[in-house]
Amino acid sequence: MDAIKGRGAVTGAASARFNLHAREADGDWLDDAEAIDGPARHPATTVTEEHPRSILSFNKSPDIPFDRSVNAYRGCEHGCIYCFARPSHAYHDLSPGLDFETKLFAKPAAASLLRETLAKRGYKPAPIAMGTNTDPYQPIENTYRITRDVLELCLETRHPVTITTKSDRVLRDLDLLVELAQRNLVSVGISVTSLDPKLSQLLEPRASSPAKRMAALGRLAEAGVPAHVSVAPVIPAITDSFMEAILEESATCGIHAATWIMVRLPHEVAPLFREWLEAHFPSRADKVMATIRSMRGGRDNDPDFFTRMKPKGVWAELFRSRFRLAATRLGITGPKPVLDCTQFRRPSLDGQLSLL
Template identity: 85%
Template structure:
């Protein structure tokens, strides 16, 4: 497969998991262009507005630290080749490959829908996670400002929220984040996978450069916004050499908490990642996959609760030890997200706060 400039995936193969009918040609010669020439070199990004009935998703997963989330967008233009959310596009008969990063969906009514949920008499507050599926600060946020509207509602109702992003666009909302932080209502995690801008462009073609992410972390610290660096994912023989350096640079800008996550390859992500490796790192593709499988009991991915987030084996132990030693030396601890929801104020549906 050939690399596609500005995109992570190298193809637009459809998913076969849901027994969806294959797209068949109607005989037009245009249908043969991609088969002959390959996918377009510069596939355009399209955005479709989506109008769901609800926006707050709840989960009962026993191994993640939140039980509810808001996803303002479906698909992500950042195009991270390893993104575990890619398979969600298959639910809609779209490719987890190029479709995921070019055929995006925005939910402009997200804040209004969330207001309705928060106003329900039986609703009980707990931190809302943003950025758990697709990035809330991907490029189209600059136009839609859906994330900002959700944060404005969280501030209005004194509802806690956590943010995970790979973009320095988070600083566009620094005014809101400062005010949320003043009420202990927000925590921000910025993911940094490497310190090499060239490698970053291959892995995460439309995400912010590593230096911009580090600078954003520093700005958040200066503004008094609780922030941590997330080294996620760690990719053996591709990004793991940056582990100590990321921690050192984060500490230099004032970050005092960090975490790391080993790469996961669920469903269609595994073949997409293999193709990416063969395209960009053919000399070490076999070694990378062998190391990943050694930490997942011989599989590309471990889907089981409790173990899916905890790689095992000698390589996993080595990465843990390296992280622990570097973090201890730099005075960095695990994130301790301590937010306050005791002052939650249920909103009225007309936009005025309820007196009750």
């Protein structure tokens, strides 16, 4: 199966969970387009504007460190083949494969919707997580600037916010991040999978190069913005060899905190990832999947709370020990900052801050 240059997924395979594969043709010419013209080898990116009624999502998951998040976009042009958010595109009757990285959704009113929520009298502040589902600094942020709008509101209302990204576009908001950091209202995590630009192009075709991500970490640290590196995801026999080197470069950049996450393959991500392995690393495919299953109770993925974030077995202990020893040696074992929720100032809907 041939790879598609500039894209992560090899195919646009439909999801079987919501009967996407069984959708009846409605007579539109697009139903027969692929049969007539053949599959598109270089699918273009399209963006649909979405207008939800609310933007702040709450969760009760017991194994993640935040209870609320803002996702300005659905789908992600970075095209990371391992992205655990891919299955969410099936809810839209779209493929978690190529559709996820080519048919995107933007929420231009995100900051206005968030303002409405923060203005409610019963609202109690806690850090808002951005980048938990899809990247807030993917390429279309250049046009929509939704993430910047949300950060401006957080600065206005003194609301704490955390950011996770794999893009150096985060530096375009450095002015806001510095002001937020001066008030202990922000922390930024940048995930780095490898230090090999060619491998990164295969894994994360439209994300910033590893060198740019490392440089962004250095710029953030130099500017006084609390930043940490996330060695994530670790993929056995593909990226795990870079673990120590990523930590070493991070320490050189002035980073004092680091985390790691083993690759997760929920729902449609597992078959998409297998296709990717067969296209790019066919000789290693069986070894990679066997190692992953050995850490996930014999399955491609462990969906259970707590254990999904804590792989088990010999391989898991090896990766855990390697990370701990390297982080300790390099002095990057610092905790993430505890952000300040006491400065919050409730906004009014006319844009003026409340006196109470």
